[in-house]
Amino acid sequence: MEVLVKAADDRKPRTEAMEAGASKNDRFALTKPLTALLAIAAGLAIGNLYWAQPLLVQISGSLGVEVADTGLLITATQIGYAAGILLIVPLGDICPRRKLITVVMALAACSLLACATAPSFLFLAFGLSALGVTTVSGQIIIPLARDLADPKEQGQAVGILAAGVMLGILAARTLSGLVADFLGWRSIYLIATVTNLVLAGVLFKALPKMPAKEKTPYPKLIADVFKSIVRYKPLKWILITNGIVFGVVFNLFWTSLTFLLAAEPFGYNTFQIGLVSIAGITGAVASFGVGKLQDKGYGVQATGAFIGVSLLSMALAFFAGESLALVVVAAAVYSLGVQGVGILNQARAMALDPARSSRLNTIFVFNNFVCGAIGSAASGFIWAWAGWLGICAAAVMVILIALVCWRIGSRAS
Template sequence: MDRGLVLVMALASGMVVANSYYAQPLVGAIAAAFGASTTSVGLVVTASQVGYAVGLALLVPLGDLVERRRLLVAILAATTLSLAGMALAPSWPVLGVAALLVGVTSVVGQVLVPFAATLARPDERGRVIGSVMTGLLLGILLSRTVAGLVAEVAGWRAVFWLAAALMVATSLLLYRRLPVVAPSTRLGYRALLRSVVRLVAEEPVLRLRMAYGALTYASFGVFWTSVGFLLAGPGYGWSDAQIGLFTLVGVAGALAARFAGTLADRGHARTQTGAFVAATAVSFVLLALGRTSVAALAAGVALLDLGIQGTHISNQSLFYPLRPEARSRLNTAYMTSYFAAGSLGSGLSAIVYSAYGWTAVCVLGALFPVAGTLLWAGETVSRSRARRCEVTSCPART
């Protein structure tokens, strides 16, 4: 696959997904601007995540039905208008509605990832997916840094005006560089959505990977929704720019994307899943210590992003080959559960932080990947037992 095209896809994925995360380091400034509580502004962040899950369910399947270049340009036009709505919002409820619409239309990366998997050869698919996902994760991380720096200089509204301008540029880039590929299905839209449900029912590997993804990304939502309150609060007292720059410590997760993809191409996706999910769980021990130690907090962020991104790439490398003609719909099923779980984690985090503080947030965040680690251990035991039964005749069970 042409490296220039992979770079374009990675760049576009990162710039668009950033729209759902610009508000996270700005929660303190937004709360002060509107005189709102931390819970209220935390729900604005949650609204963006909920919108993203809705967009995954309703827009991403169209990647199998509509020519992708045309689809992406149309979606980006709606994203641009929604970002302008955030920049002009007169109150936090209006900001929340605009954030919801931004989330719905910021799913371009989830159309591009299965498109990249379709264009790549089987022996390079994991690496290509990892490269595009690296761009996507860098977009998530750098969005917070950019938001913090821009808000420090020009105010938080300028962040969303800049984002709208970037969407216009991204639209032009994709229109010029993406190849035109005919849709893979002629199903009607309703039949297309129903087929997503059938894929979940018929593919046990997909269901399992949805569970791993949901249990790790829920912890991501828990952490990133409340860390801005911690860093802006009395313990740290950091500015928007300082909070934004701090998020760069998660770049280790972006580096893990290519590493996980390469290992997946060599057949290690199932084995490495357990290590990445467990790393996500362990990260919350460091994050809890981060209430008073910036070094522990930084190490925890790096380990958290490493575990979540490694799990994500491992999952994608296993479910994309299941149905080559339905990769957008496979991605829809997986990513809808993924971001629905992130929305749940985000909403719970805002409530728990307001009521019980940072340590309780870390306990909540750890519960999800601990459950994922137990699930992986059970799957491994079952798989080992099944292999033994292939070699020796196991007695029939009643």
């Protein structure tokens, strides 16, 4: 595993901020192989949340429940994930992160095994809830990668890991259905169990031994997550703009797109709808380079540009009600915009105080989850009231709000 790290003599000096608040580790730095490994681990962690989505019909037949009731499994997973983000991810600021990451991944493997062997629907719901709580290693890994990276490449590191997260979501949705068709729905959880355990072991050997950043009582640590909003003036504007574009609009668009493609004139089945979602790969590919804009000092300006791209995509979506080509184009353009906004805002948030990067990442991701829940809930009401055009109109209006908030926040940066 020595190939995954290199001596500090081969890297550029760190800034005072990094020395004060980052890894304080003078022996290791982030290399391309280690970055790739961390991106895979982050993608697998988030992918664990999405194995169940294509499997709901199979699960309903296997466990003898109504298909409509299986939607509760997704809800249980999301609630668990929100709890895990809030209660576990901040520990990255006060615990040795190599041990924390491997322990959390091992617990996620136990939860996956519980899902694979669940004898009943209720047991599976508890298993998926536990999986949501424990599969948060990706959000511990992202601040770690930023801390290990050269100060001039921290945004790029965040972008590469964000690409891994997006690819993990796309891969999980695709592979889950394919594997389940041949081996049954339980098989994907068994495979994921083994994969998580193996990767946890690899990471434990590959990651450097890094001391905790500081000693803080746990209750104070959790309280400090929310105090960050007041402590750092630009943060509230980062959270608002990202919550709108990456949370509300993301869920408005993708949830309603399922309604659109399932209805006439398309009439697509679940697999066909899933293929359309592959258009989101544009955002994943762009993620590899977006972070460099933050490193070059253009993060604030570029965020505004990507909000504009998201606005353009929703304008295109207005005309996509009966055109698959326009649907795909709108989805691809939006994926580009939303990933750009998300990566740059995440990098900017953690850069506010490297010593509290895990806490800042916690409030960032938790905010996305809350705003995403609002978007998911609103999508059903807006669709029933005004259909696809209503969804697009609502998306345009809230993105315009995000643009105004970005402009106000840019003055606070």
